[in-house]
Amino acid sequence: MWQIAFYFALLSLVSVGGIPSVMPEMQRLVVEVQGWMSAAEFTQIFAIAQAAPGPNVLVTALVGWKVAGIPGGLAALAAFCVPAAALSYAVGGFWDRMRDAPWRKAIQRALVPITVGFVASGGYVLATPMGVDWRAASIASASAVAIAATRANPLWFLSAGGLAGYFLF
Amino acid sequence: MEATPPQDAVRPPAGLGELYWGFLSIGARSFGGVLPWAHRVMVEERRWIAPADFAEVLALCQFLPGPNVGNVSIVLGRRWFGPAGAAAAFLGLMALPLVWVFALALLYADHAASNGVRAVVTGVGVAGGGLFIGTAWKLARPLAQKPWALALAAGCLGVIAFGRVSLFLVLPVAALVGVAAARKDLL
Numbered sequence: 358m359w360q361i362a363f364y365f366a367l368l369s370l371v372s373v374g375g376i377p378s379v380m381p382e383m384q385r386l387v388v389e390v391q392g393w394m395s396a397a398e399f400t401q402i403f404a405i406a407q408a409a410p411g412p413n414v415l416v417t418a419l420v421g422w423k424v425a426g427i428p429g430g431l432a433a434l435a436a437f438c439v440p441a442a443a444l445s446y447a448v449g450g451f452w453d454r455m456r457d458a459p460w461r462k463a464i465q466r467a468l469v470p471i472t473v474g475f476v477a478s479g480g481y482v483l484a485t486p487m488g489v490d491w492r493a494a495s496i497a498s499a500s501a502v503a504i505a506a507t508r509a510n511p512l513w514f515l516s517a518g519g520l521a522g523y524f525l526f
Numbered sequence: 527m528e529a530t531p532p533q534d535a536v537r538p539p540a541g542l543g544e545l546y547w548g549f550l551s552i553g554a555r556s557f558g559g560v561l562p563w564a565h566r567v568m569v570e571e572r573r574w575i576a577p578a579d580f581a582e583v584l585a586l587c588q589f590l591p592g593p594n595v596g597n598v599s600i601v602l603g604r605r606w607f608g609p610a611g612a613a614a615a616f617l618g619l620m621a622l623p624l625v626w627v628f629a630l631a632l633l634y635a636d637h638a639a640s641n642g643v644r645a646v647v648t649g650v651g652v653a654g655g656g657l658f659i660g661t662a663w664k665l666a667r668p669l670a671q672k673p674w675a676l677a678l679a680a681g682c683l684g685v686i687a688f689g690r691v692s693l694f695l696v697l698p699v700a701a702l703v704g705v706a707a708a709r710k711d712l713l
Contacts, residue, residue, distance in 0.1 A: 371697050372591040377658050381686045382693035389690065397648065401638075404651030405630050410557040411623020414593035418624060419631050427628065434624070438616075441592020442600045446612055448590060449601040459709075465589060466713045467704025470675040471697070473666045474682025480658030481687040483651060493652045500656030505663045512557055514657060515650050522649015523642060 358425035360391075362436035365417055369440040374472035376413045380479030383420065393424045400486035407515055414438065492525040536576050538606050542614045545606065548572055549599055549618030556623065560595040568602075575602065595619065674712040678704055 364386055372379045380403070387393050394402070402423055406416035414437060421433025455461045484497035499521075500514040539545040548567055556563045561584075568574045575583070587597035596616060603615030637643045662679075669675040682700055685691040707713045 367694070370591050371693055372593075373589065373697070375588070375592070375594045377661070379693060380658070385690055385692065400651035400655070401634075401644065401647045402631075402651075403654055404647045404649075405634055406627055407654040408650060409623060409627040409630050410555065411553050411626065412556070412560045412593050412595050412619065414596055415620075415623055415627045419627060422628065422631055430628065434620075438592065438596060441590065441597065442612070442616065445587065445590050445592060445597040445600045446604055446609075449586070449604055460705075463705050463708040464701075466708040467701060468589060469665065470669055470672075470679040470713065471682055471700045471704055473662050473669070473679040474700070475686065475693070476658050476665065477662035477679070477683045478687035480655045480660075480662060481683070483655030483658065485655075486648065486651065496649055496652045497656030497659065500653040501660035501663065504657045504660035510557075511559060511657055515653050518653020518656070519646040519650040522652065523646045526645035526648050 358421075358429045358432055361393075361421055361424050361429060362432045365421070365433050365436040366440050369437045370444070372437075372441060373468060374475060376416060377479045378472060378475035380416075381475065381482045383417075384482045387420055387424075395486075397486040398423070400483050403483055404515075404519075408512075496521050496525070536573055536579075538574050539572070542607055542610060545603060545611055546614045546618040548574070549615045550621060552595075553619045554622045560619075564595050564598060672713060674707050678707070678713075 365383075368379050368382060368386075371382075384396070384399050388396050388399050399420075402419045403416055406413060406419050409415060414434070417437040418430040418434040420430075422430030425432070480497070480501070484493055487493065496518050500518055503509070503514045503517075504511060539548060552560065552563045552567045565580065569577050569580050583598055583601055584594070587594050587601060590597050596619065599615035599619045600612045603611035603613070605611075607614070634643070634647065666676070666679060669679065678700065682696060685696055686693065704713065
């Protein structure tokens with residue numbers, strides 16, 4: 358439990374762009390480095406967090422829960438939120454005063470493509486729980502096109518994915 | 527009928543209780559994403575904050591590490607009521623979703639042995655991965671005319687998704703490259 362809290366506290370500080378950016382690293386730590394669960398279980402836990410209301414940061418609580426029960430879940434969530442929250446708290450006013458500073462604009466522009474790369478990686482890792490597989494690839498491509506092309510609530514696409522999963526997997 | 531206040535009258539929450547309830551209602555209703563509900567409750571229903579102000583706070587919070595809307599709750603809670611406000615807003619936002627997600631997880635744990643249930647949940651997870659890819663696509667659209675930015679994005683994707691290199695290594699390197707490129711107006 359302390360190990361997962363420690364990892365998530367570190368992850369917290371590099372989570373620019375929020376949870377989607379750190380999904381690939383979280384999966385790598387939990388599945389590949391520590392072997393706490395399989396890639397398929399990781400994708401399922403992520404699915405539960407997506408299906409519940411609330412911020413997607415709750416996936417950290419579920420990963421912690423899977424590793425060390427409910428106390429593990431609360432510890433993982435707190436570990437992920439507190440360092441970043443402390444930073445937001447500290448930076449809140451300062452950032453606005455630096456609105457026109459050139460370094461702020463350079464950092465902001467640099468982070469856009471990096472976030473794109475990280476979020477796409479997170480999607481790839483979550484969509485390939487069984488390695489590259491045509492069924493998963495079809496479901497993931499369909500939902501990717503749907504979210505990029507329409508403005509409907511993403512819950513519809515998740516439900517459609519669940520239905521397709523029932524028949525395909 | 528009473529006189530309605532002007533459209534742009536912004537009135538921050540009167541106390542910690544109102545702040546907490548407001549964020550509780552954001553968390554409770556946020557199926558399928560928190561951000562639209564955060565906007566609806568704070569900007570449209572309760573008029574705590576002006577739309578442009580909200581957009582700026584959000585831009586900051588998307589830049590900062592950590593959960594985006596979680597950071598919004600901290601920054602605005604602090605602005606209105608200091609540390610107690612930050613805590614009240616954050617806890618309000620998280621309270622109900624946390625109960626929900628644990629309840630769902632326990633329910634799932636009871637039924638995970640069933641192949642059908644596992645297949646549905648895997649399908650939802652894979653579709654969720656697809657949503658990330660689609661979101662990345664949308665974020666990348668403004669970069670279409672910027673080959674350096676696309677190359678940086680593709681490089682990050684390649685080393686992380688396929689090379690499985692740690693983010694702790696990729697982020698500092700990519701940030702240095704990105705800031706250097708941005709200063710030369712390549713991004």
